[in-house]
Amino acid sequence: MSSPARKIALVGNPNCGKTTLFNALTGLRQKVGNYPGVTVEKKVGEMRSLHGEKIELLDLPGTYSLSARSDDERVARDVLLGDLKGTDRPDAVLCVVDASNLERNLYLVLQVIDLKLPVIVALNMVDVLEEKGQRIDPDALSQQLGGTPVIPCQANQEIGIVDIKGALSRTPHRSHRRWNAGEDVERILEKSAEVLIARGVPNAAAHALTIISDRAMRDRTHDHCIDHSLLDELEPIINGEAADSDLPIESRIVAARYETIGQISAASVRGGDAPMELSFSDKLDATLIHPIKGWLIFIAVMVTMFYSMFTLASVPMDWIDAGFSKLGEWAGASLGEGDLKDLIVNGIIGGVGGVVIFLPQILILFFFIGVLESSGYMARAAFIMDRLMSKVGLNGKSFIPLLSSYACAIPGIMGTRTIEDDKDRLVTILVAPLMSCTARLPVYVILIGVMTPNADAATRTSLMFGLYALGTLGAFFFAWIFKRAFSKNAASPFLIELPPYRMPGWKLVFQQLLDRGLVFLKRAGTIILGLSILIWAASTYPKPADPDTPREIALEQSYMGQAGKIIEPVVEPLGYDWKIGSAIVWSFAAREVFNSAIGIIYKVGEEAEEEELKTALANAKHPDGRPIFSFWVCAGLLVFYVFAQQCIATFAVVKRETASWKWPIFQVVYMTTFAYFAAMAVYQIGSRFFG
Amino acid sequence: MSDSPVSLSEIMPGGSASVVAMDPSIAGMQRLQEMGLLPGTAVKVVRRAPLGDPIELEVRGYKLSIRKAEAAGVTVRPT
Numbered sequence: 001m002s003s004p005a006r007k008i009a010l011v012g013n014p015n016c017g018k019t020t021l022f023n024a025l026t027g028l029r030q031k032v033g034n035y036p037g038v039t040v041e042k043k044v045g046e047m048r049s050l051h052g053e054k055i056e057l058l059d060l061p062g063t064y065s066l067s068a069r070s071d072d073e074r075v076a077r078d079v080l081l082g083d084l085k086g087t088d089r090p091d092a093v094l095c096v097v098d099a100s101n102l103e104r105n106l107y108l109v110l111q112v113i114d115l116k117l118p119v120i121v122a123l124n125m126v127d128v129l130e131e132k133g134q135r136i137d138p139d140a141l142s143q144q145l146g147g148t149p150v151i152p153c154q155a156n157q158e159i160g161i162v163d164i165k166g167a168l169s170r171t172p173h174r175s176h177r178r179w180n181a182g183e184d185v186e187r188i189l190e191k192s193a194e195v196l197i198a199r200g201v202p203n204a205a206a207h208a209l210t211i212i213s214d215r216a217m218r219d220r221t222h223d224h225c226i227d228h229s230l231l232d233e234l235e236p237i238i239n240g241e242a243a244d245s246d247l248p249i250e251s252r253i254v255a256a257r258y259e260t261i262g263q264i265s266a267a268s269v270r271g272g273d274a275p276m277e278l279s280f281s282d283k284l285d286a287t288l289i290h291p292i293k294g295w296l297i298f299i300a301v302m303v304t305m306f307y308s309m310f311t312l313a314s315v316p317m318d319w320i321d322a323g324f325s326k327l328g329e330w331a332g333a334s335l336g337e338g339d340l341k342d343l344i345v346n347g348i349i350g351g352v353g354g355v356v357i358f359l360p361q362i363l364i365l366f367f368f369i370g371v372l373e374s375s376g377y378m379a380r381a382a383f384i385m386d387r388l389m390s391k392v393g394l395n396g397k398s399f400i401p402l403l404s405s406y407a408c409a410i411p412g413i414m415g416t417r418t419i420e421d422d423k424d425r426l427v428t429i430l431v432a433p434l435m436s437c438t439a440r441l442p443v444y445v446i447l448i449g450v451m452t453p454n455a456d457a458a459t460r461t462s463l464m465f466g467l468y469a470l471g472t473l474g475a476f477f478f479a480w481i482f483k484r485a486f487s488k489n490a491a492s493p494f495l496i497e498l499p500p501y502r503m504p505g506w507k508l509v510f511q512q513l514l515d516r517g518l519v520f521l522k523r524a525g526t527i528i529l530g531l532s533i534l535i536w537a538a539s540t541y542p543k544p545a546d547p548d549t550p551r552e553i554a555l556e557q558s559y560m561g562q563a564g565k566i567i568e569p570v571v572e573p574l575g576y577d578w579k580i581g582s583a584i585v586w587s588f589a590a591r592e593v594f595n596s597a598i599g600i601i602y603k604v605g606e607e608a609e610e611e612e613l614k615t616a617l618a619n620a621k622h623p624d625g626r627p628i629f630s631f632w633v634c635a636g637l638l639v640f641y642v643f644a645q646q647c648i649a650t651f652a653v654v655k656r657e658t659a660s661w662k663w664p665i666f667q668v669v670y671m672t673t674f675a676y677f678a679a680m681a682v683y684q685i686g687s688r689f690f691g
Numbered sequence: 692m693s694d695s696p697v698s699l700s701e702i703m704p705g706g707s708a709s710v711v712a713m714d715p716s717i718a719g720m721q722r723l724q725e726m727g728l729l730p731g732t733a734v735k736v737v738r739r740a741p742l743g744d745p746i747e748l749e750v751r752g753y754k755l756s757i758r759k760a761e762a763a764g765v766t767v768r769p770t
Binding site: 069100107246251290295386388 | 712713715717718719721722723724725726727729730738740741742743744745747751752753754755756757758761
């Protein structure tokens with residue numbers, strides 16, 4: 001019998017090479033899941049010690065500090081405190097330290113030591129430091145950290161990995177707190193720990209220190225297992241004992257840690273100051289964030305990304321489309337007639353195929369995000385765009401997800417993972433589908449064609465541009481509203497590191513690409529499969545008694561058709577009949593379904609040519625001879641399609657990314673309600689005053 | 692330049708300063724301290740973003756970007 005695997009947590013600052021080290025240690029033996037209740041990704045890997053014992057390595061989110069500002073950081077803190085349900089407190093912590101940025105990285109190391117957890121320091125990127133003419137003496141650093149093992153390594157070149165495995169195989173070494181913020185702070189810590197012990201809180205000293213050094217936790221702005229009555233009990237101790245000082249106690253603790261860090265660094269760094277000449281990154285930044293050249297390069301990068309998502313992706317998207325059609329044909333030919341065949345061919349293959357088709361766009365976007373991120377340019381893009389985004393209360397990091405949503409909201413929403421602030425991320429997710437995606441294009445093309453039968457190409461292009469502009473304005477308008485509604489205290493602080501430029505870690509980029517693709521297929525796939533079956537059923541049942549009933553009549557009698565009739569009074573003020581209403585209901589699965597649905601309803605067939613469809617629509621008349629698709633009906637419909645949330649794939653991804661049903665439902669409701677009234681306004685005002 | 696204290700947002704690109712005090716009422720100040728910007732720390736303003744805001748700082752050998760609104764809460768003495 002083997003004893004249960006030892007659990008080791010991996011922590012480190014963003015950009016310190018933590019994920020690269022995690023991959024080097026665990027290879028592909030990784031499992032990706034979610035922590036319960038939050039959207040933070042839980043990555044667990046498996047490795048063997050030098051004695052062949054199993055070690056479970058938990059990759060915690062990258063963080064600068066354990067005072068928690070975001071969900072990511074809260075998870076890291078709670079796991080290390082042993083407070084997160086479903087995750088055991090680790091037996092030891094492997095702290096990855098960027099040697100070229102020692103002081104700030106040591107801050108996190110000291111925080112982990114403060115929690116009384118055994119620590120092993122992986123001193124990464126020693127080569128980068130050497131280029132600066134400096135060196136860190138690992139033995140001196142280890143001694144300064146109270147005997148904490150310090151292992152130099154270069155994770156990106158797999159140098160030092162065996163040594164780290166060796167250190168992880170040995171009995172963990174527990175150091176103790178390295179700093180002293182004054183007698184009064186010591187007394188507060190001691191007395192608070194006594195209170196916690198009396199209350200039976202485990203790891204009392206670690207909890208006491210966390211509460212005292214994290215103002216957000218004391219201000220109760222965030223939930224934690226420490227209950228409020230306990231905080232009330234601690235409040236007089238903190239306020240009563242603290243010596244009169246201009247500085248709040250948490251600032252004094254930060255200062256005490258940095259004072260110790262200064263000593264540690266002085267005792268372990270060898271070699272002179274950094275050379276005076278400009279580094280490679282500085283030279284690059286002089287161009288890349290230049291007031292003029294910077295913009296040109298930025299625009300060029302965005303255009304390349306955008307263009308690739310549109311054009312490059314269309315090739316594999318056509319393959320996938322063709323593949324699923326073939327699969328459908330094959331399944332159709334080999335299955336006997338009946339409901340099962342219909343379900344599999346139209347419900348499952350059609351529905352899932354309609355989602356898998358987005359995979360190329362997702363992969364291309366994540367390729368770009370991966371390269372931009374690991375090269376260091378992403379932080380510069382946020383830096384350049386921050387001013388513009390701040391006008392609506394967002395920050396520069398929301399820009400790329402929103403831009404990507406022009407191609408497809410799904411990769412855009414998945415791309416919001418790079419936004420640390422939870423509120424900013426949620427707002428970005430909520431408005432992303434307002435950016436006109438490629439799925440709206442076929443609808444726009446048909447409706448603009450019917451609306452302006454005699455217009456030239458230039459007029460149509462400007463109309464198209466106007467629709468894109470309308471969606472974009474809508475996105476910024478709603479971002480502004482939501483930001484004000486969600487966070488009472490104005491703008492969230494913007495604070496990002498501009499890391500040195502590096503060659504992208506290709507291995508890492510491609511592994512993340514694979515992860516994202518699989519996550520999309522697996523998670524979104526299950527919900528989409530369910531909804532596709534539901535939609536299929538609603539448009540199939542009840543079946544007409546006579547099996548030879550034409551498709552459009554059968555459709556009219558189905559639940560979907562009945563629903564279309566029921567909603568007729570609802571869509572009447574928009575100038576629509578029940579047929580357009582049904583097509584809209586249908587296209588809640590995916591917007592482009594409007595074209596095939598309207599094709600079926602107006603009897604030109606599902607795969608109608610664009611021209612055929614346009615003619616059919618232009619000739620469609622009300623019983624009294626008025627054209628159904630009048631100018632203002634088309635204009636209203638276009639506005640409706642700009643704003644309405646009609647995409648189950650987006651719904652599924654928002655559900656996954658926000659870990660709740662509330663937000664995807666809210667999104668459908670607010671977007672569609674707004675779309676409805678906007679379309680009504682266009683139709684009513686337009687047809688009344690401009691005939 | 693005189694060395695009377697000014698706010699960090701007033702330091703021109705290329706200028707260096709030493710932190711004197713930080714306004715704890717401004718959101719994000721504790722994190723800024725945890726990132727190593729503390730009273731006594733040397734800081735250099737590297738550049739402003741093309742649109743004038745945010746600004747790029749050099750602190751403890753690395754580059755950090757904050758908005759002018761936050762920089763306004765940091766009192767520094769030009770060096």
